Amino acid sequence: MDYALRDFLMFTPEVYLRLFERLNAALWPWQIIPLGLLLLLPTLVSLAQPVGRRLAMVVLAAGWASTARLFMQDLYAPINWPISAFSWAFFAEAGLLLAVALWSPPGRVSVAVARTWILVGLGLTAVTLLGQASWRSVGWPGLTPDSTAVVTLLFLLATTRRWRWVVLAVPLVWLGFSLLTHWALGLTAQAVLSLAGVILGLVALVWPGPRETLSRPIR
Amino acid sequence: MGQKRVSTQRLNPGRRRLLQAVGAGGLLAWLPPVFSAAENAHATRPIPATGERLPLIGMGTWRTFNVGADPQLLKQRTQLLADFFDLGGSLVDSSPMYGSAEAVVGKAMAALGRFDALFAATKVWTGDETATRQSADASAALWGVERFDLLQVHNLLGWEGHLDNLRAMKAAGRIRYLGLTTSHGRRHAELERIMSGAPLDFVQLTYNVLDREAEQRLLPLAQERGIAVIVNRPFQGGRLFDRVRSSPLPDWASEAGCANWAEFFLKFIVSHPAVTCAIPATTQRAHLRENMGALHGRLPDRRQRQRMIDYVASI
Numbered sequence: 001m002d003y004a005l006r007d008f009l010m011f012t013p014e015v016y017l018r019l020f021e022r023l024n025a026a027l028w029p030w031q032i033i034p035l036g037l038l039l040l041l042p043t044l045v046s047l048a049q050p051v052g053r054r055l056a057m058v059v060l061a062a063g064w065a066s067t068a069r070l071f072m073q074d075l076y077a078p079i080n081w082p083i084s085a086f087s088w089a090f091f092a093e094a095g096l097l098l099a100v101a102l103w104s105p106p107g108r109v110s111v112a113v114a115r116t117w118i119l120v121g122l123g124l125t126a127v128t129l130l131g132q133a134s135w136r137s138v139g140w141p142g143l144t145p146d147s148t149a150v151v152t153l154l155f156l157l158a159t160t161r162r163w164r165w166v167v168l169a170v171p172l173v174w175l176g177f178s179l180l181t182h183w184a185l186g187l188t189a190q191a192v193l194s195l196a197g198v199i200l201g202l203v204a205l206v207w208p209g210p211r212e213t214l215s216r217p218i219r
Numbered sequence: 220m221g222q223k224r225v226s227t228q229r230l231n232p233g234r235r236r237l238l239q240a241v242g243a244g245g246l247l248a249w250l251p252p253v254f255s256a257a258e259n260a261h262a263t264r265p266i267p268a269t270g271e272r273l274p275l276i277g278m279g280t281w282r283t284f285n286v287g288a289d290p291q292l293l294k295q296r297t298q299l300l301a302d303f304f305d306l307g308g309s310l311v312d313s314s315p316m317y318g319s320a321e322a323v324v325g326k327a328m329a330a331l332g333r334f335d336a337l338f339a340a341t342k343v344w345t346g347d348e349t350a351t352r353q354s355a356d357a358s359a360a361l362w363g364v365e366r367f368d369l370l371q372v373h374n375l376l377g378w379e380g381h382l383d384n385l386r387a388m389k390a391a392g393r394i395r396y397l398g399l400t401t402s403h404g405r406r407h408a409e410l411e412r413i414m415s416g417a418p419l420d421f422v423q424l425t426y427n428v429l430d431r432e433a434e435q436r437l438l439p440l441a442q443e444r445g446i447a448v449i450v451n452r453p454f455q456g457g458r459l460f461d462r463v464r465s466s467p468l469p470d471w472a473s474e475a476g477c478a479n480w481a482e483f484f485l486k487f488i489v490s491h492p493a494v495t496c497a498i499p500a501t502t503q504r505a506h507l508r509e510n511m512g513a514l515h516g517r518l519p520d521r522r523q524r525q526r527m528i529d530y531v532a533s534i
Contacts, residue, residue: 003403007456010318011285012502018289078287079318 005184011079013185019075020137020144027070027143034063034142038121038151042114045158050105057101060152063142064094071144086174090145093170097152100167106159117158121151124196130189139193146193149175153200157207164204172201262307262514264495267445268396268420273338275489276513277310278303279451279500285318295502297327302504304336306511312423312449312498313362314342314373315354321361329363339364340449342373342400348380352388369421371398375406375413382417396420402451404432414440423449426494427459428487428531438493447495450488454499459484459531466534475527476517481506485513487527490520 024031037059044056068090077083100106125147129135141147149171156164175197182191263272278300286292300311313320321341328334339362343354355370370388372381378399385397398421401410407424414422414437422441426433430452441448454460463480477483481499488497499510519527 004456004458007403010282012282014502015286015289015292018286018292022289075287079285081318 005180006186009181009184010081013187015079016185016187017137019071019079020139021134023071023075023143024136024138024140031140031143034066034140037062038118038141041155042109042111042118045106045109045114045155046111048108053105053108054101056155057097057105060155061094061097061101063148063151064090064097067143067145067148068094082177086145086177089170089174093152093167096167096170100163104163106162109158113158117154118151121147121154124150124193127192128189139190145174146178146190146197150193150197150200153197153204156204157200168201168204171197175201264489266396266420266447266495268447273447273496274307274309274514275494275496276308276485276511277312277338277340277449277496277498278308279498280311280313280320280324281317281451281500283500283502284313284320284323286323287319293323293326296323297330299502299504299507300324300327301331301333302507303511304331304333306508307514308511309336310338310340310369310449310496310498312340312451313358314344315358316342316344316373321358325361325363334364337364338368340369340371341367342371343381343385344373344376346377348377348384351381351384352393355388355394366392367394369396369398370394371400371421371423373400375399375401375409378413386418396447398422398447398449400424400449400451404430407432407437411436411440414444414446419444419446421447421449421495423451423498425452426450426488426491427453427455428484428527429455429459431528434491438491442493448493450494450497453488453497454481454484462534463531469526469530471523471526475519475523477519478512478516479509481509482513482516483527485510486518487524489513490518490524 041056041059044052044059047053068087072083072087072090077087121141125138125141128138139145139147141151152167152171156168175194179191179194179198182188182194263274265272284296286296303311311324313324315321328337341355341358341362343351345354355367359365359367370385372378372385382397382399385394388394389397398419399410399413400423401407402423402425404425410422410424413419422437424433424437426438426448427450438448440446460480468477468480468483472478472483475483475486477486485497485499488494497513501507501510
């Protein structure tokens with residue numbers, strides 16, 4: 001009698017997708033706030049002044065913290081033992097992003113690159129609409145873990161490599177765990193998002209990023 | 220705990236005398252079909268320790284009842300539990316390991332108020348062998364019961380200390396029965412050693428038409444020692460249905476009393492005389508009805524059981 005991966009799952013696909021539905025229903029229509037901030041990020045990171053890039057890091061940090069609190073602790077942790085620990089890792093990631101914002105904000109990113117980054121992130125999120133999910137169960141960046149991690153990884157790829165490794169560990173580990181979860185649940189569309197994130201994370205380990213000449217001196 | 224509802228079908232006097240003449244009740248399932256034609260006599264089976272009868276089909280809650288605080292799914296699971304009791308079920312099995320399942324069972328039971336029909340079975344799942352009572356009390360609060368009918372040591376975790384505590388709790392009337400569990404065929408040798416020496420009311424293990432290791436030693440030992448057997452993973456976590464998805468139910472299945480694949484798999488299990496109760500888990504009302512169908516009609520005899528094994532193995 002062998003174990004299969006799904007033998008370790010504590011919940012059914014139905015229960016899992018309902019987590020996203022319940023979050024969206026509870027927050028509606030205030031998803032507009034994290035989405036609005038997401039759309040503002042290209043402008044912030046393209047500003048010459050470092051304050052814009054610091055604010056961009058604060059926005060990302062807020063996304064990790066809100067995901068940890070609203071989705072992971074309130075909804076996901078009651079049905080899955082490891083999530084409580086992951087939620088604290090998400091809070092830690094928020095802290096790391098704030099620390100980077102404070103001490104060493106990233107270099108300037110061209111608005112075209114940043115907009116591409118946002119479109120790719122939203123596109124990968126939209127992939128989850130395929131298969132079993134309905135629009136009610138979309139996991140928005142800044143509110144749910146996979147899309148938040150993917151958007152962060154895209155941001156890391158677009159910035160310099162100086163401190164990237166510091167904030168790479170949590171997203172990469174989470175997306176690996178999430179990929180296994182989605183695979184075991186048979187949720188192919190959600191697994192695509194997780195897999196894309198894992199690939200982005202591995203690339204981010206070695207990708208040099210844009211040239212430092214785009215940066216202004218740190219104030 | 221309230222009075223339990225059990226099947227009261229009786230054999231006619233002529234058949235009763237014949238069976239008494241044959242002797243050991245364990246032969247009942249092996250007799251030719253004509254002698255098992257008392258259609259509902261096998262809908263329950265006695266717990267060896269007391270003779271109390273339990274319906275052959277119970278309900279497991281691993282994964283299926285772990286729905287957190289989802290109001291929509293809680294309502295669905297409450298209806299499922301109501302159907303289960305209406306269809307003759309009694310034993311509900313859960314564990315603190317199953318996430319929010321115990322709390323969901325408790326909320327459903329509070330909504331239904333069917334405590335008279337419930338045989339409440341849960342587990343102690345902690346390596347701290349001094350925490351048996353605390354674990355039981357925490358579970359009882361979630362279930363909304365004063366005491367459990369059956370308290371089991373989950374996957375033999377800390378079994379030595381927990382078993383001593385369970386005996387004390389049983390002696391004090393805080394539980395009615397005690398037991399141990401394993402699953403996936405794990406630790407059978409250790410379970411056999413414990414069953415051989417320790418007084419137990421119940422064991423829970425994995426047994427189905429493909430996973431039959433328990434037939435070799437554990438099931439005969441349970442019969443010999445007067446230990447009730449609860450069977451988990453009757454469908455291999457659903458994989459048995461995946462296996463037969465493209466295959467028809469054999470045309471001889473009706474001879475064995477099986478109208479669908481769920482009855483096929485469950486009747487194979489409960490037709491073993493050592494088995495007291497199987498605990499399939501489901502979220503679907505239609506699937507529950509199929510599962511509970513195994514409470515009715517004939518059970519396969521030895522020849523039919525072998526045919527069932529061969530057929531599924533060939534798919």
